[in-house]
Each structure stands twice: as C-alpha cells, then as structure tokens.
Amino acid sequence: MARNGTQKSIDRAQEIHLTAAQIFFTKGYASTSLNDVANALAITKAGLYYYVEGKQDLLFQIMNLGLDSVKNEVLLPAQEITDAEARLKFTILNHARLAAGGNHAVVILSDEISALNFKQREKILQRRRIYFEFVRDTLVELEKQGKLHEIDITAATFTLLGMILWLARWFHSSGKLSVEKVCEDVCRMALRGLLREPQKI
Amino acid sequence: MARNGTQKSIDRAQEIHLTAAQIFFTKGYASTSLNDVANALAITKAGLYYYVEGKQDLLFQIMNLGLDSVKNEVLLPAQEITDAEARLKFTILNHARLAAGGNHAVVILSDEISALNFKQREKILQRRRIYFEFVRDTLVELEKQGKLHEIDITAATFTLLGMILWLARWFHSSGKLSVEKVCEDVCRMALRGLLREPQKI
Numbered sequence: 001m002a003r004n005g006t007q008k009s010i011d012r013a014q015e016i017h018l019t020a021a022q023i024f025f026t027k028g029y030a031s032t033s034l035n036d037v038a039n040a041l042a043i044t045k046a047g048l049y050y051y052v053e054g055k056q057d058l059l060f061q062i063m064n065l066g067l068d069s070v071k072n073e074v075l076l077p078a079q080e081i082t083d084a085e086a087r088l089k090f091t092i093l094n095h096a097r098l099a100a101g102g103n104h105a106v107v108i109l110s111d112e113i114s115a116l117n118f119k120q121r122e123k124i125l126q127r128r129r130i131y132f133e134f135v136r137d138t139l140v141e142l143e144k145q146g147k148l149h150e151i152d153i154t155a156a157t158f159t160l161l162g163m164i165l166w167l168a169r170w171f172h173s174s175g176k177l178s179v180e181k182v183c184e185d186v187c188r189m190a191l192r193g194l195l196r197e198p199q200k201i
Numbered sequence: 202m203a204r205n206g207t208q209k210s211i212d213r214a215q216e217i218h219l220t221a222a223q224i225f226f227t228k229g230y231a232s233t234s235l236n237d238v239a240n241a242l243a244i245t246k247a248g249l250y251y252y253v254e255g256k257q258d259l260l261f262q263i264m265n266l267g268l269d270s271v272k273n274e275v276l277l278p279a280q281e282i283t284d285a286e287a288r289l290k291f292t293i294l295n296h297a298r299l300a301a302g303g304n305h306a307v308v309i310l311s312d313e314i315s316a317l318n319f320k321q322r323e324k325i326l327q328r329r330r331i332y333f334e335f336v337r338d339t340l341v342e343l344e345k346q347g348k349l350h351e352i353d354i355t356a357a358t359f360t361l362l363g364m365i366l367w368l369a370r371w372f373h374s375s376g377k378l379s380v381e382k383v384c385e386d387v388c389r390m391a392l393r394g395l396l397r398e399p400q401k402i
Binding site: 155171 | 232394395
C-alpha cells in the first residue's frame with residue numbers, strides 16, 4: 001500500500017515535470033507562471049507546491065530529469081564497453097535516441113540554465129561536465145589508437161554533442177523518417193566525420 | 202552631409218541591434234524591457250522609439266540582421282560557385298565563420314522565433330527556408346553525382362546546419378583555438394561525414 005502510494009507519487013511528479021517542460025518550452029520559461037502549470041495539470045497551485053518549491057526549483061528538477069536519462073541510458077551502460085569505437089557508437093546512438101525520440105522540451109530546456117540560482121547552476125554544469133569529459137576521453141583514446149582524423153578534440157566533442165542535441169530541435173517522429181533511421185544516419189555521419197576507418201554501422 | 206547623416210543613422214541602428222541582442226541573450230528576451238535596452242545604450246526610451254517600434258519589432262530586426270549576414274556573406278557568393286563540392290565547402294566555412302566569429306547573441310536569438318507575431322514569424326521562416334533549400338539542393342546535386350554517402354538528405358541538411366549553428370553556443374574566440382582553425386575542423390568533420398571522397402580541405 002505504501003509502496004503503491006510512493007509509486008503513484010513518483011508518477012505524479014513525472015507527469016508534472018513533463019507537462020511543465022512542455023509549457024515552459026511553448027510559452028517560454030520566463031513568460032510562464034506556476035499558475036499556468038497548475039492549470040494545465042488541473043490541480044491547484046497549493047497542490048503543485050506539494051511537489052515543487054517554486055518555478056526555479058521546477059526548472060532545476062526538469063533539467064535533472066534530462067540528465068538522469070542521459071546518465072542511465074547512455075553514460076552508465078557505455079562505461080561498461082571496453083572498446084573505444086564501440087563505446088563511441090553506443091554513446092552517439094543512444095544519446096540520439098533520447099534527443100530524437102524522448103521529450104524534446106526537456107532537451108531544449110537545458111538552454112535555460114541562466115534562470116537557475118548559483119548552486120543549482122553549478123550542480124547542472126558539474127553533471128554536464130562529467131558527461132562531456134566521458135565523451136572527450138573516448139575521443140582521446142581513439143586518437144591514441146590512431147583511429148581519429150586530425151581534429152581538435154574539444155571542437156570534435158562539442159560538435160558531436162551539437163549534432164545529437166540538435167535532433168530535438170528539428171526532428172518530429174510524425175514525419176516519414178523513423179527515430180531509428182534518423183539516429184543511425186546521424187551516428188554514421190558523425191563516425192565518418194571523426195574516424196579514419198569506421199567499422200560498418 | 203545628408204549622406205553622413207544617413208550613415209550615422211545606420212551605424213546607430215546597428216549599435217542598437219547588437220547591444221539589444223546581447224541584453225536579450227544575457228537576461229533572456231522575455232525578462233528584458235525596452236528600458237533595459239535604452240539604459241544600456243545610455244539613451245531615453247523615447248530616443249529608442251526613433252529606431253524601433255517596440256520590443257517585438259527590435260527582436261524581428263535583430264533576426265533579420267542575422268539572416269542578412271548569412272545572405273550576403275554565405276548564400277549570394279556561394280550561389281556563384283558552379284561545382285557542388287566547392288559550393289558546399291564554401292557554405293560551411295563561411296557560415297561557420299559567422300557563427301563562431303560573429304555575434305553569438307544574434308545567432309542564438311534566432312531560437313526566440315515564437316516571440317514574434319504571425320506575419321514576422323512567416324517572414325523569418327521564409328528567409329530560413331530559402332537558405333535551407335539552397336543547402337539541401339547542393340546535397341541533392343552531390344547525391345546525383347554519386348559523391349554523397351547514403352543518408353537521408355533532410356537529416357543531413359539539418360545536422361550540418363546544427364553543427365555550424367552550435368558553434369555560437371560553445372566557441373569563445375578568447376580560447377586557445379582560433380576562429381579559423383575551429384571553422385576548418387568543423388568543415389572537415391562535416392565534409393568527411395557526408396562525402397565519399399572529400400577533396401583535400
């Protein structure tokens with residue numbers, strides 16, 4: 001019973017995050033009030049305060065939600081892969097799946113980092129840095145193995161992440177292109193752009 | 202004399218656009234008032250109204266400024282290039298130079314399109330479509346020549362533009378990497394990702 005209650009609370013929190021992300025994205029974070037979020041959820045503002053401390057806290061929670069997905073679905077499983085090329089491929093494909101197939105609003109809201117307070121911002125930046133360094137380290141490893149084209153590694157890491165994150169801005173799964181096909185295309189384009197002799201993708 | 206007056210007015214308008222872009226970018230468009238812009242320029246709000254009709258009009262002007270640069274420095278000269286591969290290379294390099302070396306705030310503010318009114322939005326989208334179709338047509342031409350890797354052309358066009366526009370978000374010319382080197386790196390990565398046998402870059 002308590003377990004069900006907890007699960008229900010987690011589901012409710014997630015519903016709040018996803019709905020809020022969508023409204024922040026559509027109306028713009030600065031132009032959205034907690035009232036707008038409460039109205040969309042058909043709850044009272046007091047009811048909403050049970051889950052969030054305020055608008056800034058809600059944005060912080062949404063950003064952490066996005067980073068949780070990247071951690072659990074990309075970073076942690078990728079860290080188990082010994083071969084650097086296979087690890088890079090897994091990372092690109094699975095991060096692309098999140099950006100193209102997941103919640104676009106959550107991905108794009110990560111731009112609103114300046115709306116956070118100092119402590120929240122530092123936490124988000126720290127989490128991002130961990131992921132960035134993980135991708136960068138994989139490219140450094142490939143460079144040492146002589147597999148990487150001559151390129152500045154930092155530029156390569158940012159550009160690669162840009163190719164992936166950009167998916168959330170243009171790709172709509174309702175079109176003729178499937179999530180799977182677009183992720184494979186972006187992955188192939190990235191690997192060919194970076195690696196001297198990429199294995200078949 | 203009249204000529205000088207006009208030139209002065211154009212310079213002043215440009216100063217207003219660039220300053221406003223920077224404030225919109227730093228504070229967020231929704232959170233910025235015309236008073237903030239007037240204060241930063243050390244002019245009165247009435248003085249500012251001599252140049253702009255309002256905040257929305259100012260955003261619209263800034264977006265057009267960014268699109269003017271792309272048109273004059275990338276699109277028009279690129280259209281003169283007959284060879285598709287040379288045209289693609291020119292397009293990437295010169296657009297990258299604008300995104301990396303130009304005004305980052307202007308590039309990133311293009312995300313604020315939802316803040317425009319219907320008519321303004323349609324105009325901006327139409328201008329963007331013209332450029333998008335130009336890049337896409339170049340890729341179609343390369344595909345017909347058998348020079349392109351197998352890839353969905355629309356996905357390739359969006360991803361390519363994403364790699365370029367992302368530069369405005371991460372690249373700072375104060376770092377150890379020069380604008381020229383980073384643009385060449387991004388251009389090489391893109392051409393290798395797209396073309397079967399890219400010519401030396």
